[in-house]
Amino acid sequence: MKKITKMHYILCIAILALAACKKQPLVEPEQTKPGIETPVIPPTQPDPNPNPGTPSFSKTYEVGTGSGNLTIDGSTFTISGATLFKIKAGNYSTITVKNFVQDDANPVYVKNNGLVEITSGQSLFSNLRNVVFSGDGTPGIDKGFLFRDISYRAIKLDENAPINKFTIQYVSFRNIGNNVINLSKNDVYDGTSKSYAESLKFLHLDCDNTGGLLSVDGSISSGRPTGLVKNIEIAYVNFKNAPSVGTIVYMGNAENYDIHHNIVTNINTQTDIHNGIFMMKGNGRFHDNHVSNHQGNSIRAWGFSIGTVPKDILIYNNIIVNSRKYSGFEVQSFDDYIIPGVSTYTNAKVFNNTCGNLNLSRDWQGNVVDVYSLKGGTCDVYNNLAFNLLNSPSGPGNIAGQESGLTPTVSNNLYFNTSKEAGILDENTMKLSSTSPAKGKGKHEALSTVDFYGNVRANSPSIGAVE
Template identity: 45%
Template sequence: MGNKIKMHLILCVGVFMFFACKKGEVIKEKEKPTVAEPIKPNPPKDTTITTPPKPTLIFEVGTGSGNLSIDANTLKIPTNSVIKIKSGSYSSIRVSNFLYETGIVQIQNDGLVELVGEKQLTFSNIKNVVFTGSGTKGLDKGFVFRDKNSDATSVQLLNNIDNFTFKDVKFTNVKTYNAIQYDSKKVYNGSESSYSKNIKFSNIECDNTGTLIRFRGSAENGAIVGLIKDIEISYITFKNSPNVGSVVAIENVQGYNIHNNIVQNVNQSNDNHNGIFYMQGNGKFYNNNIKDHQGNALRAWVYSIGTTPQTTLIFNNIVANSRQYGAFELQAFTRNMMSGSTTYSNAMVFNNTCGNLLPKGGFPAQVLDLYSLLGGSCEIFNNFGYNFTLVGQNNTNFIWNELNDTKPTGYSNKYTATYKAAGILDDTRFSLGSGSILKNSGSTLNGRNLETLTNQAYSKDIYGNQRSLSNPSIGAVE
């Protein structure tokens, strides 16, 4: 068949153990507007991966049921191949030993592939692999996980995971503690083998699901364990989870890249101090739309690996209708500061639109809760807020709540009692009217090294519209 050699491999192995996730610590700590659907961003085609060369081999695997094992060593699968999993409902799927130094192997669906109930997909020893549910034309998400009620994880990552993309997948009624879990035990010593890198999750849809992604790790007591470098989480739609707590929790990361995600209608029954995105380390958080929720959109506990301070960036986000707590939190802890191994992170919070955020008791809800950064600096500028209720001791500043010794530099922020008072046309897209006081009234974005820090993302608004860098508008929308 020319260069396309089809090999039919029907594999059935014994039932392997599911990897349970024990419940650990819980991440704690006016008139309601009409709930409106935010505009869903469409992910650009294959922007999160490098397009692989034309495959030399296509492997067709599976029978449509039972336990499927795809082991690169056993099957002798070369790089730049495509593996297509036959449609059906499987008891388990295990993917292992894809450790390629060059090229990419794609694992795709061939029709709809489901794991229903207490079923699990496992990846072990993975490098240069793309797992995608876009293998069948007309089927946007060809891998579906649904109707799970136990705490055992649906997708378990094990051993070495590098240069791995997981995309075009759907989770529905998956009430597990962690839908996707990785608990790396690697101890960081500076070598490439002592951390995981370049992991991407994209175009994933979740409805009534537990925490989507949880990566364990720590940087304390003289050791850096489970470090992830460069993780990208993009184009996730997560809705209708009344008690989820955190949607994404990464506990030790250098360089996260979280963008173009939608979270709506979560934590209606959860009163902990939640972080919808709960990140420990440093990175950038932008173009996200978080609405009708409880908890901070981002809890960023910041530090840098090594001795060079990194900068954590929070920009171009829309955060609205929080039942409790403000939009963002920045905080550093002495336990993460290890001489010669880690240091502080600086921070910049700019061009965010935040509104109708309600306090929890005497704790206020503003754009930013700022604790000590233990030597790091913080700039807060070009942010817009509306309809905040000031409570507690620090009740004169609508933009940030200063909670410790870090004194931020704040300027060109704007607050009004309602979004309409600022000339915003609606509270779904937050589009600016022609006479809006926010239009072209922000401070310049030039001269801040944002070109490098944001990879040019700062030059457009949350919807991709070009932004004036010398006279940007205030808020996330131009």
């Protein structure tokens, strides 16, 4: 046996001493890439339109076995009064709901009874009127329908059958390979109720690592309107973690859309296409939305009005922050959208929005709104608060970027180099300090009576989305 030398002894003692020490691991300081701001954590918004509840049901049916392909076919039931279908908890391949064409006095509700997961194929909704598909059937489960791990689309709205006064609400979608919900309806609009869809609602939905939430075909550029949808509402959607989704809602022909109280974050990190996160063709309102840590215009509002009376595009009370590329909003139209006797222009108003840290890559323009021709329409831009707008290759962006011959009317806006100069307390909430230069400096606007958080606006409102 070898002798343990004095040097060996000293080394053993040193090793034991080091092993006994519980040192904290070294953590390299986080490196901030040039032009990239600290990611914003979207605030939790108050819900100004909480779940109104459901009617008293004259009949309740328990359906489903907990697995397999479930079909609920209205042609096999006699419906009298409000009727509830409760789906047994479990893991289903697909769900089909069809052939419920109800008047207002006899709605049909399809709800969960426990957690209902759909995990294999594309579910189908067909030939429906006054039907609500709602995941609020079990107390303690916020969203009782979960569509997950589906390689293609989660839901198809049947283009070969009418669908009107239809609601999907309190549903979660996770790991969906293509569009979450798709409607390829291309009926030619002739003015009759059979030639368009109406009153579709998509409310209280969660999307995590999915394709686009909703894609609805339609067009007007062919010389005749097709696929018209009237009075669609998209609200209280949380959409996140989609690195190359591009557009999350596409509407090819929409009249009086209402898109509000949605939170979109951490999307389009791996795409540079000039997309609109909401790509809306037609007219309507886009308000009280929060879009952060993204690429693309929050909305590209391409305007036209079916008929001969001009309608409005209204963009207000939105918070848009930390875009890698492009401006906050875009409004424009095209020659082939204006068809004599069939369609006409829209007017646009962009007001009381807060936008900051836009176009951080500096390879395009970073304006609050890019204004292109509206083919006869006007564009008013006012009461907007902005900071750190970046243009390519240098210099700040504009409140309103004039991109064509249409000169927007611009008034009562404020721009600052930083959010601190604007009196913004933090970039997560965009709430104003009591000494903010934006406080009480806006002009009165009857269309916006409350701010992003539901606070009543003063007669002389603050500039931006938050009072």
